Amino acid sequence: MSENQRIQYSKIGVLSLAHMLNDLYSNYLPQMLPFLVALRPDFSATRAAILVSAFTITSSLVQPLFGYFLDRQGKRWLVYVGTLWMGIMLSLTGIVQNYLLLVILAALAGLGTAAFHPQASTMVNVLSGDRKAVLLSGFVAFGNFGFALSPLLLVPLFQTYGLHATLVTVIPGILVAILLLLYAPKNNVLVGSNTPLSVVLRSLKSAAPELAAIIAVIAIRSLAYTGMLTILPLYFKAEHLSNIAGSQLVTIMLACGAVGGVIGGFISDYYGRKPLIVGSLVLSTPLFFGFLYTQGTLSTIFLGLAGAALLSSFSVTVVAAQEAIPENKALAAGLTMGFAGGLGGLAVILIGRIGDTWGLTSAVTVIFLLPILAGLFGLFMKSHPAARTQRIAAR
Template sequence: MSQNQGIEYLKIGVLSLAHLLNDLYSNYLPQMLPFLVALTPGFTATRAAILVSAFTISSSLVQPLFGYFLDRQGKRWLVYVGTLWMGVMLSLTGIVHNYLLLVTLAALAGLGTAAFHPQASTMVNVLSGDRKAVLLSGFVAFGNFGFALSPLLLVPLFQAYGLRATLVTVIPGILVAILLLLYAPRNNLLVGANTPFNVVVRSLKTAGPELLAIIAVIAIRSLAYTAMLTILPLYFKSENLSNIAGSHLVTIMLASGAIGGVIGGFISDYYGRKPLIVGSLILSTPLFFGFLYTEGAVSTLFLALAGAALLSSFSVTVVAAQEAIPENKALAAGLTMGFAGGLGGLAVIFIGSIADTWGLTSAVDVIFLLPILAGLFGFFMKSHPAARTQRAAAR
């Protein structure tokens, strides 16, 4: 390995570490919810859903705009400023006592991760050379594990020191922002093709039906995922589980999902995107109900398998969208990882209303039915040859 390659891999390592922290921050607010319920009279499930949705919407819906903008001109400062901004906004959430201000901080924090993700992904792509698939997968895996670590780290912190402990969580953001300032690639490497807007619109129109099916799958899956992160901690608390025990269960689900995402990528390469997406989502619903209606180690096993099944299609749906509009890969990533996810995040408020009206158990039942609905929408996707078949035909 040459010295230049070593420096590039070091930069990818820093970007991956930053991705871990950004996604840990992205799962920050759900870990506060049981404590907010205990400390704040009248803090309902609907209020909890609105709080999480404010972050999800601002972090997701604007990502296609960032993606289109960054395809035209790279801005390296977005990765370290976005990371620091997010850390500062979230660190203030534990010391405010006004609900409207709390929601505002959540929405502002979301802009930080919306700025970070498209630019950081572009940087990894630029630095990866001929090993893009492997290194991008590693970058994504770091983010998924960061998301899974959030309940494992934050809940014990809040349990021991109260919500004022949010102030110390800005420290990792400052440190990682400094690393990004030092090691992020320079602007002259980041500028992509200056694709005319009318060409982008024409590409979207051509692939419209395919993209609509993919976006529907992602939006419903995102609704299920975000609703679980919002409602399950409250449900576990209502079932008299301690905050620590509940956080362990959420971590198991998320960590299994991170592993499932890697496995799902391999399976889709061998058998096709559509079979993996449809099959895994339909399978996850009975697995989630298996968790709900069994006990002990068997219940935990069902939860782990359900998490793996639900998130095994996470990166596969992004690739499917990029294959639908191959000339606009960054925009496809923004539409799938950002816009579609934001739609799902917005609908979480509806799940919160169900919990307040009919109870947390009813809300959990609805949430666990959502993956099978997403899988049914997957049947409207086009069937493409598996990547393995395409490679064999190219030889």
């Protein structure tokens, strides 16, 4: 393996740690929702969905723009500046009283993660040699663990000290930004392609059917995922669970999802991207309903398995898009981790409206039906040889 192809595990580790914090911040606002409902009687499910969507949309829909820019330039500073920016914006959310200002802060915070994700995922791709799917799965798993840690850390913090405690949450952002400044890969690792826009558009056009199927899968999965993060805390509160108990259930779902993401990377490496994506998404819907209609330990087991199934395809869809447009990896990451997720984040407002109109149980039912729909769209993806098969053939 040449110097350029050698896997650089230490730098991937730093980027993965930063991803964990970024995604902890990305799941920040949903943890505030039960407290905002308690403090503000007019804080409806629709308002909650708009707040979360403001962050999701700006963090997602502009990612392809960052991705196109980064494919041309390769700017390492975006990973640490983006992380610090998001930490600062979110730390201010607990001290504002005006709802519109809260939404603006949420939207501004989203720009930080929009800057981080395309650059960081491209760095991991470049540093991963011939183990891209597995190592990107590890990178994504750290992010999912960050999501899982959010309710575990933030809900007790807010319950003990109130929402003004958001101010102290900027400290991890500062520390990780310094770590990235010191240890993120240098610009010479990230060679910009300077590809003209016309060439990029032709590449997108030729890969359009494949990308359309991948984006549809991700958008619907993202709607389900964002809907759960937004509605489940409110649903648990309506079912008279304590904030701590509700946060623990969300943590279990997300932690199992993180493990599922790593397992999904290995399975796709052996059996191919499409079988993993379709199979896991179709399986997750009955598992979620198993959680909804059972009690106690069995219900919790179903929730963990459902979370693992839902998120097992998370990194696999990113790699599938990067394989569809291999000369524009950051753009592919922006389209999948960003744009497609933003479409789902925008649609979650409709889920909030369903909750206000027909009740939170109806909203949860709709959310749990979405993964099987995403799996059906996955059937339109192209079938490619498994990465392990390609490696064996290349020997």
